Amino acid sequence: MLVTWKYRNRGKFLDTLDPRARWITSFLVLFSIIQFWDIRFMLFFFVLAMTQYFMTGLKWSETKRVWMFVTLLVVVIVGLNALLSGRGGPGEVLQSTEHIIWETNFTIPLVNWDFHPNITVNKLAFALTQIIRMLSSAVLFFIIPWTLDPRLYGVTFGGMGIPYRFAFSMDLAFRFVPSLARDFGITLDAQRARGYEIEKLEGGIFQMIRRVAPLIVPIVMNSIINGEDITNAMDLRCFGLEKRTWIEKLTYRRRDYAWIGFGAAIFVASLILNYGFNVGEFWVPEFMYLLAK
Amino acid sequence: MENHAISTPLEIKNLNFTYRIRTTPAIENINLSINPGELMLVAGASGSGKTTLMRCINGLIPRSYTGIIAGEVNLFGTPIDQLSMSELSQTVGTLLQDPERQIVASYVLNEVAFGLENLAWEREKIIQRVDETLAFLNISNLRDRETFTLSGGERQKVALAGVLAMNPKILILDEPLASLDPASAHEALILFRRLADEGISIMLVEHRVDEVLAIKPDRVFYLDEGKEIYSGDPGGLFYTANYHRIKLPAEIILERAKAEGQPVKFNPAIVKLSEIQPDQKLLEFKNVSFSYDPTLPEVLHNISFDINKGDVIAVLGHNGAGKSTLVKHALGLLKPTEGQVLLRGIPSHKNTVARAAQTVGYVFQSPGHMLFAPTVKEELAFGPENLKLSPAEIKENVDWAIKTVNMEEYADSPPLALSYGQQKRVSIAAILSMRTRVLVMDEPTAGQDYWNYRFFMDSILEMPGFGSIVFITHDVDLAVVYANRILLLSEGKLVADGSPKEVLGDAEMLKRCRVLPTSLLDINLKHFPKTGRFMRAEELAHAL
Amino acid sequence: MKNGIWKFGTKEVVYGAIGAALYGVLSWATNYLALPAAGNISLRPAVAIPMFFGVAFGPIVGFIAGAVGNVLGDFMSGWGFWWHWDLGNGLMGLIPGLMAASVVSFKARPTIVKAVIYSIVAAAVGMLVPSLLEIPLSGLDLNTALVGYWFPAFLSNAINGAILVPILMVAYDAVSSRSGR
Numbered sequence A: 001m002l003v004t005w006k007y008r009n010r011g012k013f014l015d016t017l018d019p020r021a022r023w024i025t026s027f028l029v030l031f032s033i034i035q036f037w038d039i040r041f042m043l044f045f046f047v048l049a050m051t052q053y054f055m056t057g058l059k060w061s062e063t064k065r066v067w068m069f070v071t072l073l074v075v076v077i078v079g080l081n082a083l084l085s086g087r088g089g090p091g092e093v094l095q096s097t098e099h100i101i102w103e104t105n106f107t108i109p110l111v112n113w114d115f116h117p118n119i120t121v122n123k124l125a126f127a128l129t130q131i132i133r134m135l136s137s138a139v140l141f142f143i144i145p146w147t148l149d150p151r152l153y154g155v156t157f158g159g160m161g162i163p164y165r166f167a168f169s170m171d172l173a174f175r176f177v178p179s180l181a182r183d184f185g186i187t188l189d190a191q192r193a194r195g196y197e198i199e200k201l202e203g204g205i206f207q208m209i210r211r212v213a214p215l216i217v218p219i220v221m222n223s224i225i226n227g228e229d230i231t232n233a234m235d236l237r238c239f240g241l242e243k244r245t246w247i248e249k250l251t252y253r254r255r256d257y258a259w260i261g262f263g264a265a266i267f268v269a270s271l272i273l274n275y276g277f278n279v280g281e282f283w284v285p286e287f288m289y290l291l292a293k
Numbered sequence B: 001m002e003n004h005a006i007s008t009p010l011e012i013k014n015l016n017f018t019y020r021i022r023t024t025p026a027i028e029n030i031n032l033s034i035n036p037g038e039l040m041l042v043a044g045a046s047g048s049g050k051t052t053l054m055r056c057i058n059g060l061i062p063r064s065y066t067g068i069i070a071g072e073v074n075l076f077g078t079p080i081d082q083l084s085m086s087e088l089s090q091t092v093g094t095l096l097q098d099p100e101r102q103i104v105a106s107y108v109l110n111e112v113a114f115g116l117e118n119l120a121w122e123r124e125k126i127i128q129r130v131d132e133t134l135a136f137l138n139i140s141n142l143r144d145r146e147t148f149t150l151s152g153g154e155r156q157k158v159a160l161a162g163v164l165a166m167n168p169k170i171l172i173l174d175e176p177l178a179s180l181d182p183a184s185a186h187e188a189l190i191l192f193r194r195l196a197d198e199g200i201s202i203m204l205v206e207h208r209v210d211e212v213l214a215i216k217p218d219r220v221f222y223l224d225e226g227k228e229i230y231s232g233d234p235g236g237l238f239y240t241a242n243y244h245r246i247k248l249p250a251e252i253i254l255e256r257a258k259a260e261g262q263p264v265k266f267n268p269a270i271v272k273l274s275e276i277q278p279d280q281k282l283l284e285f286k287n288v289s290f291s292y293d294p295t296l297p298e299v300l301h302n303i304s305f306d307i308n309k310g311d312v313i314a315v316l317g318h319n320g321a322g323k324s325t326l327v328k329h330a331l332g333l334l335k336p337t338e339g340q341v342l343l344r345g346i347p348s349h350k351n352t353v354a355r356a357a358q359t360v361g362y363v364f365q366s367p368g369h370m371l372f373a374p375t376v377k378e379e380l381a382f383g384p385e386n387l388k389l390s391p392a393e394i395k396e397n398v399d400w401a402i403k404t405v406n407m408e409e410y411a412d413s414p415p416l417a418l419s420y421g422q423q424k425r426v427s428i429a430a431i432l433s434m435r436t437r438v439l440v441m442d443e444p445t446a447g448q449d450y451w452n453y454r455f456f457m458d459s460i461l462e463m464p465g466f467g468s469i470v471f472i473t474h475d476v477d478l479a480v481v482y483a484n485r486i487l488l489l490s491e492g493k494l495v496a497d498g499s500p501k502e503v504l505g506d507a508e509m510l511k512r513c514r515v516l517p518t519s520l521l522d523i524n525l526k527h528f529p530k531t532g533r534f535m536r537a538e539e540l541a542h543a544l
Numbered sequence C: 001m002k003n004g005i006w007k008f009g010t011k012e013v014v015y016g017a018i019g020a021a022l023y024g025v026l027s028w029a030t031n032y033l034a035l036p037a038a039g040n041i042s043l044r045p046a047v048a049i050p051m052f053f054g055v056a057f058g059p060i061v062g063f064i065a066g067a068v069g070n071v072l073g074d075f076m077s078g079w080g081f082w083w084h085w086d087l088g089n090g091l092m093g094l095i096p097g098l099m100a101a102s103v104v105s106f107k108a109r110p111t112i113v114k115a116v117i118y119s120i121v122a123a124a125v126g127m128l129v130p131s132l133l134e135i136p137l138s139g140l141d142l143n144t145a146l147v148g149y150w151f152p153a154f155l156s157n158a159i160n161g162a163i164l165v166p167i168l169m170v171a172y173d174a175v176s177s178r179s180g181r
């Protein structure tokens, strides 16, 4: 089995940024988003996130899967939230029983729970805001595997003040992935040669999980044994002294400062608007009340 | 350290070491010294303490491995425990057995730079040093490659570059040839000789003594059970070492075996039929071509041959020739992109692997890839259980398989706690217990020492019950001794298919396919008019 | 374990990385094989790996195995990057690591029982943290976070862990009797 990382240098502006600047700004924007419940603010952030998405130059065929995953997740979770009483966020707004658009009443069989999943204007507006909010923060982050070079993770986190051993552990993990994927393929073949059929796991759930052991035990134990040699090899080449140089060099350039500055500006503006002026609370567009009966 | 020039690089006096979890010492009373530019071969059977000795020199003992240590190890006159880790690592460099387990970076550049990064050199100096080292080893072209995509030989050179970049004065090489095909192994050896000629002291651990002798080591140190048996020039080893335990040149064995009694007779259970009846065809490959993916180049090109009852087939070929890919078709683990593979008349795309496994047993190279059960018995029962045999049959097969590989006393031990050689036998038994007719083995002897693998191959070939045995190997001697038919692969093509004499007698063709002849093959060819068949050196000594 | 369970030397760096790569690769490979699933409990056997690495090598190794492993798994499957779930998976490895110091034999019954209990607690806490973080992040209410996110994830991880962690421990006991530093 071959693993391919999703990252490629697509020659866009984003690819020229220092990864540290990318991380910092992404988190600044995330912490801005979560301060607001106003759909107008959300739309602004959504546009921001989508702008970044289009700046990556990713193709639909590359991200189709993640879009479907995110959409399904958002729909299921928002739907569930609406069904299960639909509080949350600024919450109380949803308690309101006015402006009903659609009304049902049903009882869940067995447990005899009465359910009143009424759809009110408030609920609908809230769900819409929520969908956009969840999408914005998802789009902000899900591009990372495609746009950040795996060979730079170590330096990036090392350069952001994380202890270098931890940062190196990440690098090493990336190094092991293709080898382990190959080992997995070999073990699967070796067990299939003994008549093992993974597609036909049978029995109850417990039995089925136990039947995965022939596949995972050899790979795990084999790599633990190999770990001893790797540790020796690293000790023999002086890993773990006080200081360490990373041969990859990251330098902040003007564009990186600009990128971080932009994120910081958004964050500060959000703080001021939220705490200083108290704007950004949940808001229902006037016209939506027209939908109510 | 100005005194480098005057004092001996390495001096060991009365060294003993016992691992924490053991009661008996792993090495006892070792004395040796090595001069600048000297290449010392350290030989010995598996478990004789070679790796332990190396760990005492590179400082892993006692820094990482604890136990009882006594005696002295001096590097350039300084006792090893007075050196700091960074001094030590710039004096002694170590290349471990499997480069796959030594490489810590995803890219060649980072791998070679790793040690210098840890020493916190300046970035520009590191890059300069890396480039010099790569150039010295003639692998500058690999600089920006991913380490995962390198071939075995390239990977080893990169690992070596990572060690050499730190500029060690002493280089320890622990079985560096184990994962290489003979052509790459030979190339590596020549490189080691060149390093010694540049002034580095080298300790080369290897039990393929025969091959190392080609580069004329200056001295040999031979260990057995942790004790020194011989130390001196290579010539002397030939007459002190036990030739059953390490692989000496065939002429020497011939000479020594003559003076000794008849060897124990080797009785293979499979006898070549004089003529093949059509119903004896076990496997047929018909114009098989294969590629792993439509976007990847074809790996096998139009290969046709049959496997018949009575065949003991050795598959030879360079690294990447397609040997493993070919034999995986026998079981249907891979299906041909063009052509057909018929197992007793059934084409593989109409068969499941599980069903094919009842006829063809496939033993993978490393037992570590398949052992999982808490006891040997359960491990052996796994196959027959998957094949849905009755409990009585399972028990019968398991008992038979355990007995055949001589592991009765371990029936209830965990396979993961056994030694490598024992695990290898369990992995064979796990296939035997399915009572298959054809046994396919991918590099059955890799990673085992000479004594172990001979014992192991002898016992497999003496086992009753197989219609045919197929094994992939890089060791031409194995083909000479055991096979009655050879398939020679090169770059995905079947170059030759015939008796050992026909295929291995054609020196030109072997060279073209990057297969190196061995001393055993040479003397067998020389005496062939008299003997009429290939045999091991001991046997030859008495046949002449 | 001379320097206690929070030691972080070369060995921990290496086993953290190995655990992470294993967790990532096995999560990816098993969903790629489309293992059968029963109801809400999908077969994601790989979750046992961070838990086991915690038990065997301590909390920091467990944390790296869980957190970095989850990042890798999502990267390979093309599911993007979800930092709070990475954190939760890290906790799922860290919590069993708290018992690492007390292990004498990996196949002793009481040790195994203890490891199972720690794994179940780890699944509960590890999945609770990101589920709760979903409340401010996505504006869910507590019920949705618990029913929609926490419970299915907890149940599946706890069952997979409770079954596979003991199997891995018994196997590891055999391996560690052979050599080791």
Ligand SMILES: Nc1ncnc2c1ncn2[C@@H]1O[C@H](COP(=O)(O)OP(=O)(O)OP(=O)(O)O)[C@@H](O)[C@H]1O
Residues within 6 Å of the ligand: B019, B020, B021, B022, B026, B044, B045, B046, B047, B048, B049, B050, B051, B052, B053, B065, B449, C178, C179, C180, C181
């Ligand atoms: N880490 C360890 N803990 C305990 N015992 C060990 C350890 N490593 C090796 N030994 C034991 O010490 C003895 C010598 O082993 P060593 O690895 O030095 O042999 P070797 O000559 O290198 O063998 P091989 O050719 O198989 O590599 C063996 O009995 C082995 O079981």
Ligand SMILES: Nc1ncnc2c1ncn2[C@@H]1O[C@H](COP(=O)(O)OP(=O)(O)OP(=O)(O)O)[C@@H](O)[C@H]1O
Residues within 6 Å of the ligand: A001, B181, B292, B296, B299, B317, B318, B319, B320, B321, B322, B323, B324, B325, B326
């Ligand atoms: N899973 C795979 N996916 C893609 N290509 C592969 C795969 N396995 C092998 N190959 C390629 O197919 C070719 C033949 O490989 P194969 O493993 O059959 O060679 P081999 O003769 O067994 O070599 P070795 O002596 O190194 O074991 C090589 O070029 C290899 O890179």
Ligand SMILES: [Mg+2]
Residues within 6 Å of the ligand: B050, B051, B052, B174
């Ligand atoms: Mg050794």
Ligand SMILES: [Mg+2]
Residues within 6 Å of the ligand: B323, B324, B325, B442
């Ligand atoms: Mg092969």
